[in-house]
Amino acid sequence: MATTETADVATAAAEAVPQEVAVPAPPARGITIKPWVWAVVAVALVFPLLKSLVPDVVSDYRLFVISTMMIAGIAVLGLNLLTGFNGQISLGHGAFYAVGAYTAAVLMDKVMWPDFLGGGTFPYWLAVIIAAIVCFGVGYLFGLPALKLEGHYLALATFALALAVPQFLKYKWLEGLTGGVQGIVLLKPQPPCLDHFFSSSPTMCLPLSEDQWLYYYVLIVMIALYFIAFNILRGRNGRAMMAIRDHHMAADTMGINSSQYKTVTFGISAAYTGVAGALSASAIAFVAPDSFGFFLSITLLIGLVVGGVASLAGSIIGGVFTVIVQNSAQALSNFAKNDLGLPFDLSAYAVYGILLLILMYVMPLGIAGGIIMAWRRLKR
Amino acid sequence: MTALLEVKDLKAYYGQTQALHGVSFALEQGGITTLLGANGAGKTTTLRAICNMVRTEGEVSFEGRSIRANPTESIVRLGFAHVPEGRGTFTTLSVDENLRIAAYTRSDKAAVKRDLEMVFEYFPRLRERMQQQAGTLSGGEQQMLAISRALMLSPRVMLLDEPSFGLAPLIVVDIFRILRRINSESKCSLLLVEQNAALALELADNAYVLETGRVVMSGPSEVVKNDENIRKSYLGY
Amino acid sequence: MEQFLQQVVSGLANGAIYACVALALVMIFVSTDHINFAQGEMAMFSTYIAWQLMQWGLGFWPAFFVAIAVSFVAGVTIERVILRPLHAAPVLSIVVVFIGLLAICNSVAGTIWSYLIKEFPSPFPKEQFGLSGLVGAHQFGVVLVTLVVLLLLFGFFRFTPLGLAMRAAAQNPVSARLAGVRVDWMLALGWGLAAAVGAVAGTMVAHIVYLDPNMMAGILLYAFAGALLGGISNPGGAVLGGFIVGVLENLVAFVGNLIEKWTGVYIIGNGEKLTVALIIVITVLTVKPGGLFGRIAVKRV
Numbered sequence: 001m002a003t004t005e006t007a008d009v010a011t012a013a014a015e016a017v018p019q020e021v022a023v024p025a026p027p028a029r030g031i032t033i034k035p036w037v038w039a040v041v042a043v044a045l046v047f048p049l050l051k052s053l054v055p056d057v058v059s060d061y062r063l064f065v066i067s068t069m070m071i072a073g074i075a076v077l078g079l080n081l082l083t084g085f086n087g088q089i090s091l092g093h094g095a096f097y098a099v100g101a102y103t104a105a106v107l108m109d110k111v112m113w114p115d116f117l118g119g120g121t122f123p124y125w126l127a128v129i130i131a132a133i134v135c136f137g138v139g140y141l142f143g144l145p146a147l148k149l150e151g152h153y154l155a156l157a158t159f160a161l162a163l164a165v166p167q168f169l170k171y172k173w174l175e176g177l178t179g180g181v182q183g184i185v186l187l188k189p190q191p192p193c194l195d196h197f198f199s200s201s202p203t204m205c206l207p208l209s210e211d212q213w214l215y216y217y218v219l220i221v222m223i224a225l226y227f228i229a230f231n232i233l234r235g236r237n238g239r240a241m242m243a244i245r246d247h248h249m250a251a252d253t254m255g256i257n258s259s260q261y262k263t264v265t266f267g268i269s270a271a272y273t274g275v276a277g278a279l280s281a282s283a284i285a286f287v288a289p290d291s292f293g294f295f296l297s298i299t300l301l302i303g304l305v306v307g308g309v310a311s312l313a314g315s316i317i318g319g320v321f322t323v324i325v326q327n328s329a330q331a332l333s334n335f336a337k338n339d340l341g342l343p344f345d346l347s348a349y350a351v352y353g354i355l356l357l358i359l360m361y362v363m364p365l366g367i368a369g370g371i372i373m374a375w376r377r378l379k380r
Numbered sequence: 381m382t383a384l385l386e387v388k389d390l391k392a393y394y395g396q397t398q399a400l401h402g403v404s405f406a407l408e409q410g411g412i413t414t415l416l417g418a419n420g421a422g423k424t425t426t427l428r429a430i431c432n433m434v435r436t437e438g439e440v441s442f443e444g445r446s447i448r449a450n451p452t453e454s455i456v457r458l459g460f461a462h463v464p465e466g467r468g469t470f471t472t473l474s475v476d477e478n479l480r481i482a483a484y485t486r487s488d489k490a491a492v493k494r495d496l497e498m499v500f501e502y503f504p505r506l507r508e509r510m511q512q513q514a515g516t517l518s519g520g521e522q523q524m525l526a527i528s529r530a531l532m533l534s535p536r537v538m539l540l541d542e543p544s545f546g547l548a549p550l551i552v553v554d555i556f557r558i559l560r561r562i563n564s565e566s567k568c569s570l571l572l573v574e575q576n577a578a579l580a581l582e583l584a585d586n587a588y589v590l591e592t593g594r595v596v597m598s599g600p601s602e603v604v605k606n607d608e609n610i611r612k613s614y615l616g617y
Numbered sequence: 618m619e620q621f622l623q624q625v626v627s628g629l630a631n632g633a634i635y636a637c638v639a640l641a642l643v644m645i646f647v648s649t650d651h652i653n654f655a656q657g658e659m660a661m662f663s664t665y666i667a668w669q670l671m672q673w674g675l676g677f678w679p680a681f682f683v684a685i686a687v688s689f690v691a692g693v694t695i696e697r698v699i700l701r702p703l704h705a706a707p708v709l710s711i712v713v714v715f716i717g718l719l720a721i722c723n724s725v726a727g728t729i730w731s732y733l734i735k736e737f738p739s740p741f742p743k744e745q746f747g748l749s750g751l752v753g754a755h756q757f758g759v760v761l762v763t764l765v766v767l768l769l770l771f772g773f774f775r776f777t778p779l780g781l782a783m784r785a786a787a788q789n790p791v792s793a794r795l796a797g798v799r800v801d802w803m804l805a806l807g808w809g810l811a812a813a814v815g816a817v818a819g820t821m822v823a824h825i826v827y828l829d830p831n832m833m834a835g836i837l838l839y840a841f842a843g844a845l846l847g848g849i850s851n852p853g854g855a856v857l858g859g860f861i862v863g864v865l866e867n868l869v870a871f872v873g874n875l876i877e878k879w880t881g882v883y884i885i886g887n888g889e890k891l892t893v894a895l896i897i898v899i900t901v902l903t904v905k906p907g908g909l910f911g912r913i914a915v916k917r918v
Contacts, residue, residue, distance in 0.1 A: 089709055091654075091716065145903040151708040152652045156841060157902050159654060163838045164895035171889065294834065298720060305713055350724035356717030360703065360710045431795070456797040468792035470785050481785045484778055485797035529796065 044219060048212040060211040064283070065327065067211070067218045071279045073319030074222055076303035077229060077312065078272030084310035085233060086265045087245030088146065092158035093273050094296030095165045096135050100274025101281040101292070102169065103131040105184045106177050108281070124189045124282045128221070131278035132271045139270020143263035150248075162297040169289035183288030186281060189217055218279055222316075225272060229312055232268075241265055242310075273300070295349065299326070302352045305359055325351055382444050384409040384569050385430070385537055390438035392422075392429040392593075399425040401593040402438065407537065412563055412570040414580040414601065417590035423573040424465050426590070427539045430571075431455050431462050442537075457485055461530035465541040467522045471515030475506060478514050478525055482532035491534065498566075499528040502558050520551040527555070531562065537569050538562070544576045552576070556583055581605045624867040630756035630825075631839075632863020633763035637818035638833075638840035639859040640767070641811035643852050646844075648787035648807040649700075654715040657837030658722035660815030661830060663688040664823050665726050667816070668737060677740040685816045692812025696805040727830040737823035759821045766817050767856060770810070774852075783807060835891055839866065842897040848911020858908065862897065866890055 047066075051058040079093045104127040111122045142161075149157055170181055178184070191206040191213035206213065232238050243251040244258045252258055281287050299322050307318020325332075329348040383406035392400035400422050407413045415423045429436045431452050440448040447455050456462070470478050479499070483492045500507045503524040509517060514525060523543055530538050543559070544552040556579055563570055574580035580601075581587060587604045589597040597610055604610055638656060645653045653659075667684035671677065695718070703711055741758035774780035786793040786803035793800050819833065826832050839862055847858025870890065901908060 083709065087709075089712055091712070145899060148903050148906070152650075152712065153902055153906065155654070155708075155712045156652055156845075157899055160838055160841060160895045160898040163834055164891045167889065167891045171892075298716060301713065301716060309709065347724050347728060349720050350728060353717045353720030353722075353724055356713050356720065357699065360706070360714050360717070433791070433794075452794040453797050453799050456795055462795045464792070464795065468789065468795060470789050470792060472788050473781075473785065477781055477785075480778070481781055481793070481798070482796050484782050533797065 041223070048208070048215050051209070051212065060209055063209075063211040063215045065323065067214050067283055068280070069320040069323045070218045070222045070316070071276050071283060071319070072299075072303060072323050073316035074225055074279070075273045075276035076300055076307060076319040076322075077225065077315035078269045078274075078276065079300050079304050080307075080310065080312070080315045081229060081241075081272060082265055082269035083304060084308075084315075085238065085245065086241045086262065086269075087248075088143075088262060088266065089151065089155045090158045090269075091155050091301065092161035092165075092297050093269075093300045094292055094294070095158075095161045096139060096270040096273040097277035097280075097296060097300070098165050098169065098292035099138050099270075100131040100135045100277030101287050102178060102184075102277075103134045103274070104128055104278035105186055105281045105287040107131075108186050109179075109184045110177065121187065125217075128275055128278040128282075132275045135274025135277075136267040136271040139274075140263050140267035142270070143266025146266060147259050147262055158297075162294045166289045166293045169292065178289070181289060183286060186285045186287070188285045189214060189282050214283055218283070221275065221279060225275065226312060226316075229272070233312070237261070298349075298352060302356065305356060382441075383407055384411075384443060385571065386439070386441045387426075387430065388439040388441075390426070390429055390436060390440060392425050392437075393435040394425075399434075399593055400429060403590065403593070403595055405588045405595060405598065407569055407571050408585070410563070410567060410569055411586065412559075412572060412584045413586045413588070414572040414574055414584035415588050415590055416574060416577050416580060419575070420592070421590040422593040423590055424541050425593070427462060427464075427541050427571070427573055430539065431460065456533065459533075459536035460539065461533045461535035461537070462539040463526045463530050463541060463543065465545070467526040469514045469517070469522050469525060471513070473514055474511050475514050475517070475525060476510040478529055479506075479532055482529035486532075486534065492532070495532055495534060499531055502531075502561065503528055520547050520555075523547060523551075523555060527558070527562075531566070534566075535568055537571065539571045539573075541573045542575060543572070544574060544579060552579065559583060577611075621871065624871045625864055627753075627756060628864035628867035629860060630753075630759045630863070631822075631866065632843075632860035633760045634818050634822045634836060634859075635839045635843045635863050636856040636859030637763055637766065637814050637821075638836060639844035639847070639855040640770070640852055641814040641818070642840060642844045643849060643855040644807050644811045644814070646849050647852070648783070648804050651700075651711060651715070652849075653811065654712070655718035655722060656811070656815055656840070657833030658719045658726075658830075659688070659692070659812055660819035661833040662722045662726050663691075663812070663816035664737070664819035664828060664832075665730050665830075667820050668735065668823075668828060669730075671738065677738060681740075681820055684820060685813045688812040688816035689809040691809075693805045693809040695812075696808035697801075700808075701801065701805075723830050730830070732830055735828040737820075737828040739824040755824055759825075762817065762821055766814065770814070779806075835894075838891055838894045838898070839863070842894045842901075845898055845901040845906075845908055848908030851908070851911040854908060854910030857910070862894070865897075866893060869893055 048058060048063055051060075051063070075093070075097055078096070079090060082088050082090055082093075104124070107122045107127040107130060108124060113120050113122050146154055146157065169178055171178075188210050190210065191208045208216070233241070240251070240256045240261055243254070243256060244261055248258065302325075303315070303318030303322045305318070306321050307316065308314025325348050332348070332351065385407040387406070388404050389402045390400055390404070391398060391402055403422065403426055405413065405415070415426060417423055425434065428434045430440055432448065432450060432455060433452055436448055438448070439446065442455075442458060442460075447458065450458075470481065473481070479496065483495070486492050505521060506524060506528060509521065514522070517525060527540075527543070530540075540559070543555055547555070559570060559572075560583060562568055570584075572580055572584060581604060582601075584601045587599065587601045588595050589604070589610065597604070638660065641656055641660075642653055645651060645656075663684050666687055667680045670680035670683055675683070699714065699718070700711075703714060739755045739758070741754040743754060774784055782793070782798045783803045783806060785796065786798055786800045787807070790800045793803070818836075822836065823832065826836075840859060843859035843862040844855040845858070846861060847854030847856065849855065873889075
């Protein structure tokens with residue numbers, strides 16, 4: 001088809017002028033899932049079940065932390081779709097995370113599930129789906145005016161968005177829904193039971209703890225979303241997205257409808273990060289406006305940059321990294337004070353800032369990119 | 381006797397693309413040399429290369445000393461004035477400010493004042509337009525302003541990139557007449573890049589013809605002017 | 618009526634702060650085409666330096682001037698050391714570096730001086746005066762200091778050779794080099810000045826909003842709104858935009874409060890100020906990115 005060919009030309013053009021954006025070109029092979037991927041997935045699936053065997057290693061808390069890592073990975077993946085693969089800089093993705101989280105939270109808190117379907121609270125999995133749809137809409141809508149903005153200006157617009165979000169969430173008119181400053185308290189997702197579907201049979205639930213179930217729930221969502229993103233990027237759409245990133249005007253003249261791609265990518269990206277937000281609402285069982293401030297958007301940016309711009313696997317790595325840093329904040333500052341002898345604490349924020357600077361000079365492609373580069377150099 | 385400006389085997393690159401493949405020429409003290417050739421021959425690139433505005437390899441020496449690695453601003457301070465393609469006017473500044481910025485590096489205020497008067501003598505129209513925004517000047521006036529800015533540097537060498545471009549023939553004749561005056565009165569050597577070969581050959585002592593980044597022909601302008609083959613093959617007339 | 622005037626006056630005082638920060642933003646934008654996302658945090662850090670100096674016994678004005686000088690040097694250093702090596706890097710890298718600077722300034726300030734809110738003294742006497750106590754002395758002082766700074770800068774750029782060189786370097790770096798101007802140093806100087814102006818803004822506003830590492834975030838957003846409104850490529854416009862936004866911010870809240878008082882319906886109030894700024898930013902960027910007085914350069918293919 002003509003459009004595929006033009007997109008191929010666009011990729012070739014994009015690859016011919018590498019110095020603008022130093023990003024490895026996407027592999028356009030058939031879908032062969034490498035063995036190590038299968039191994040990782042297998043380990044991931046089996047891991048929680050080892051809890052009874054090695055309760056210290058596979059504790060509930062650890063499973064919870066891993067779940068938050070996966071959630072962060074999904075959030076960064078969303079940002080990467082927009083910024084890494086489509087070239088639209090967003091400093092305000094925390095806003096979409098917040099929309100996703102609050103959509104899910106409000107549904108689970110305020111909307112009752114009809115009795116004829118089993119009653120009880122709104123199902124968390126449906127809340128996530130609806131959050132995804134809502135975030136897609138919000139992202140798409142934001143993407144419309146964003147069409148006119150590039151580079152610094154788009155960064156500025158999204159920066160403003162990130163700063164304004166907490167205030168917006170505390171807006172008086174929404175207080176009835178959002179719970180204002182105090183936020184909303186939720187229930188953690190329970191492992192599925194059969195009595196939700198048959199009103200008279202005995203309760204048969206999966207023999208998993210809350211955190212084990214949470215782990216599987218998030219894992220399933222992450223694999224699904226990763227797979228979808230992988231397919232989008234591998235195909236014609238992905239190449240068009242990247243052509244738009246690398247040579248905007250060339251892409252236009254080749255018949256790619258950049259406006260549509262850009263707005264839809266914005267929507268998808270927002271949906272991904274929104275899903276992460278919705279998942280986190282369930283995981284933490286709490287949402288409050290002040291958790292969605294500018295620091296969140298910076299965290300996502302860090303994940304993007306550390307993990308690897310325009311790298312799917314890198315997004316997950318980046319997300320994992322941000323959780324590690326934040327959870328180690330206390331340990332970090334103890335280390336700085338006691339072991340390094342620094343006269344002050346070292347907060348996660350400071351680590352982020354220093355890393356951002358260092359990475360831009362030393363490893364602008366992030367960890368994933370750095371690994372790829374090192375691998376290539378070794379191969380020669 | 382070493383020439384004032386000597387270029388040997390100069391190569392120049394725009395990113396990965398090589399634009400000059402080893403150009404050599406010389407500009408004598410007090411002389412006028414012209415670089416000729418078609419579009420894309422590398423004439424503008426040569427001027428830029430001399431001022432280190434593009435990546436270069438080879439030798440560029442001024443008064444016997446190499447200047448190839450010097451940053452542009454310090455080459456200028458050595459006595460080079462480059463009138464670039466497109467004139468390089470500071471469009472949002474006034475004519476007065478354009479002239480003043482050119483004299484920025486000079487400390488002798490009295491000399492600057494004298495040079496300003498000299499500029500007005502060459503180009504009386506500029507005196508009327510002193511407070512006008514430079515971007516609103518006509519093409520010819522901007523060219524006059526560009527040459528004036530070069531003069532305000534009190535240069536030893538003036539590099540001119542297509543001063544005739546886009547100007548009405550009468551104005552061009554005017555400007556070339558003034559260039560000759562500048563050469564003789566201010567003792568300024570000129571390196572002139574031109575597409576209008578006929579005019580350039582009238583003015584210059586020596587000519588070098590460039591094609592795709594190489595010098596293909598050189599000699600005194602009398603010889604080049606009268607050689608029909610050269611004119612037909614390279615200069616188009 | 619009196620309340621209305623009070624809101625206008627305090628709006629002007631706030632606007633003076635926004636105008637200063639907006640000016641700093643525009644100075645950097647005009648010379649380097651970069652948006653300094655870290656401007657607010659840098660100003661905040663300067664303010665902490667001033668505070669620390671006062672803790673060590675310096676008076677307000679000596680601390681003020683030392684902080685400004687230190688900020689100037691810091692600005693020059695940041696441009697030379699951190700930004701210069703990246704001048705050909707892709708936009709994303711540059712934006713990320715600015716965010717990194719932002720994070721470092723904020724976290725280091727929080728680390729050294731803690732996140733507890735501190736009081737910051739005002740150098741101006743305590744009385745209200747003018748039109749039956751309408752204008753607070755500090756507010757008046759803020760506007761005065763701002764105007765003095767703006768006038769000095771205007772004079773510098775307009776009438777001094779160095780100012781002319783900086784303007785030339787910003788407008789046409791290639792031609793400036795061909796005039797012998799050391800463009801790289803002009804950029805660094807521009808950064809130094811911007812940092813210094815930010816320090817002025819920070820030390821003036823700290824008395825009103827109290828000193829804490831997060832004090833400049835909202836102000837920065839307002840400064841952006843003002844700079845965009847006036848024209849991000851136009852220093853005079855940006856200053857005007859800052860004042861307009863300052864007054865507008867207060868009037869919107871004022872009207873909202875009135876509506877609530879008369880009808881009992883809360884539409885908008887003090888809590889939505891950042892949202893209003895956001896709306897201004899998005900609106901200007903999409904409808905007229907050049908602002909009221911600026912121009913956006915057309916991108917050549």
